[in-house]
Amino acid sequence: MKLLLSLLYSLFYFLQSYFCYSANINFDYFMLAETWPKSFCKQNKCIASVPSEFTLHGLWPKNNTPPHTYYCTLELFLLNPFNKLNTVWPDLKGKNKEFWKYEWKKHGTCSEMVQVDYFNHATVLYEKNNIKDILKMPLTPGGAAALIPGGIANSADIEMHIKSVTKFKPQLHCEMNSADLMGVRLCFDTDLSNLSYIDCPSLSICPARISLPL
Numbered sequence: 001m002k003l004l005l006s007l008l009y010s011l012f013y014f015l016q017s018y019f020c021y022s023a024n025i026n027f028d029y030f031m032l033a034e035t036w037p038k039s040f041c042k043q044n045k046c047i048a049s050v051p052s053e054f055t056l057h058g059l060w061p062k063n064n065t066p067p068h069t070y071y072c073t074l075e076l077f078l079l080n081p082f083n084k085l086n087t088v089w090p091d092l093k094g095k096n097k098e099f100w101k102y103e104w105k106k107h108g109t110c111s112e113m114v115q116v117d118y119f120n121h122a123t124v125l126y127e128k129n130n131i132k133d134i135l136k137m138p139l140t141p142g143g144a145a146a147l148i149p150g151g152i153a154n155s156a157d158i159e160m161h162i163k164s165v166t167k168f169k170p171q172l173h174c175e176m177n178s179a180d181l182m183g184v185r186l187c188f189d190t191d192l193s194n195l196s197y198i199d200c201p202s203l204s205i206c207p208a209r210i211s212l213p214l
Contacts, residue, residue, distance in 0.1 A: 027061035072110035172204035
């Protein structure tokens with residue numbers, strides 16, 4: 001019986017490795033997606049206490065034009081989550097591990113990284129790009145903050161403001177028929193070791209005036 005289990009175990013990992021490394025994965029850039037919890041929770045049932053910071057939604061391999069790459073291999077989610085993920089990458093509905101598993105299966109398997117590297121790269125990029133702090137910076141020297149919780153601003157101004165800090169065009173994300181800023185997305189070259197920003201090819205999905213709910 002032990003021999004059979006050992007053979008099955010070995011077969012499982014052989015097949016997993018085969019699908020991980022034989023998949024023909026091609027993508028053009030990475031998109032780092034951050035979410036403003038109060039906007040998300042206006043449209044979804046969330047946990048009682050949500051963070052007052054932008055949280056990490058995901059690190060997505062993307063193409064300049066559709067189709068994008070999803071669910072690239074059969075590699076299972078086997079990561080032993082580290083404590084930092086609970087803070088920077090929480091599921092606002094309270095199911096953290098299920099959320100990480102979903103992001104890994106849909107996006108991480110297309111990243112050409114092992115799991116621990118995928119999640120580490122995502123958290124490093126997130127920590128280097130504190131969107132809330134960027135939005136606190138004034139639009140003009142000596143002026144008011146670009147956008148604070150409870151505030152309203154022109155989406156074009158916010159896009160240009162973020163670009164003035166990162167030097168590259170972001171993508172703003174709002175849900176359909178909503179002026180609430182749901183999230184901000186930043187784009188990077190496929191070689192994450194250099195942390196090289198690029199302009200996000202996709203257009204922002206927000207109306208002319210946006211808000212950041214309290």
